[in-house]
Amino acid sequence: MKTGEKAAKASSVSTAKRLLKESLAPRWKLYLVSLVCMVGVSAFTGALAYSTKLIVNEVFVSEDANAAFYVAGLIVLISLFKSGFEYANAVISVTFQRVVGASYQRMLFRKLLDKDVLHFSGKNPSEFMARVQQLGAACSEAVVNLSNKLLTESLTLVALVGVMVMQDPLMSLISCVVFPLIFWLVSNLSKRVRRVAAEETELNAAYFAAGTETFHGVRTVKSYGLEDKSHRKFDEAISRLEDRILGIARITAVTVPLLQFLGGLILGGFVVYAAWQTLSQGKTPGEFTAFITAFLLAYQPAERISKLLVNIQKNLVQAERMYEILETPPSRHSDGTKDFAAEPGALVFDDVSFAYVSKTESPALSHVSFTMQPGEKIALVGRSGAGKSTLLDLVMRFYDPSAGEVRLCDLDLKEVRDEAMRNAVALISQEVFLFDGTVRANILDGNPDATDEDLARAIECAALQPVLDILPDGLDTQVGPNGSALSGGQKQRVGIARAVLKDAKVYVFDEATSALDVENEQRIMENLARGFADKIILFATHRPSTLQYVDKILMLDGGEVVGFDTQAALEAGNEHFQTLFAAAMDG
């Protein structure tokens, strides 16, 4: 327990140091200005407390009307400077918070984006956004709280305690007994906050996931009347999050009232002491007014510091979470250095096995071996769940095989530079994803440097022209978020054009023509056969009509290859093939 707490404290301190170094060092000039403002704020707050002595002694006790003007002018001036510094400091601290938060959010976003496809499978995309948003915000809050708010309050406290000591050292000493109490309170609360703060991020992510899932599937929700169920799920997520937030609030909210009560106790004792001192020891009323003002004013920063310290603990827990994410190495090593030769080369699966979850009993692929020469087109067939998409994902190098090698142009894909890999392989999936923007922009994602002729050729190949003819603005039509303004088949054709525009060595179609009518499918397949003489093309498909356009068919069953031959040969002698396409063959 004790060592655990010590370790937690040490890691908080080092996280805090790291955050401050990373955030303040590049912006030290601005921070210097804000330091000047902080010193200004605290010095003038002290001066304001001290000035009450002048009010009482010079104006009231001396009954001097002229002095009133000087003192009034002085107070106005002090207030003016104090407010000016406060304003500048507030603006700078908000600037810091925004800039620092945004920079961490950028880093997190990039880091998450660089993770493997596997990292995202089975998770709701909005969870990731929730994390980016919350962790970035927590870090920037930690930076501002530590470097600005905590410092301003501490300096102010020092200035006010200074005024107190100048007026009455003994009483100041007695009032200081609250400090160990505050310290004890804060460290106690911090410990409890640490325990609950880590969960807040996860619950927040779950809350976003539950909400966006519903809106994402709003058609399904409506058509099956699942509103209540979705609402319950959201309700549960939000309740758990609220519980957590309230738990933290209950802990942090204790500090201020408790300190106020302590303050009241001390003040009460002080009134008695002050009365005795003025009546029998000859102290001036002004000194006491200044002392009491300084004491009352000092209480505010003391309270705020205790609250800040607890808050900072919470932020630091979340910052640690962020560094964990930033520091996890990518699971797939992107340390390949080689480039493919310009000439076409073969695609080889050499005894490849792959499991999504390690130690699983039935791997998604086991001992898959086959070779495809440049210019070869094969169809990948098999029952649903046979491993077709998994095989294609390995060609894309979304994952690395658990055993065996995938080679293209005689290079193991693991040795290849990420960028070379991306240029060499093009994927067209069943669920074509289009970005919100024009048709043209989406196609050009395949190759931003493409000329108008390349674009025209891609459109031709994907049989997209008839679609463009009916769209209101042709190529410049907005497709909406995820291409929602296009039909499924239209989206697929835009997706095909995008892939075709990329001058890849291997094209991977994962049921990419499933939403197309037979006529368009035929046109595209013929175009691909004609225009892609030296390319390797894999079609994962359930449609018998696709088979007539390919050279060979690779049959998968339960992750194993159970046939690799021409359609005629398989029809004649492969029972798996015969069962799979029995209905089609009978027809």
Ligand SMILES: Nc1ncnc2c1ncn2[C@@H]1O[C@H](COP(=O)(O)OP(=O)(O)OP(=O)(O)O)[C@@H](O)[C@H]1O
């Ligand atoms: N992200 C994943 N995590 C864990 N298991 C997965 C994942 N994706 C697929 N699988 C499992 O791997 C096996 C092969 O799936 P795969 O998607 O490759 O099949 P498929 O042949 O493409 O099927 P379909 O024809 O339905 O598209 C299945 O048993 C599936 O449950």
Ligand SMILES: [Mg+2]
């Ligand atoms: Mg699939």
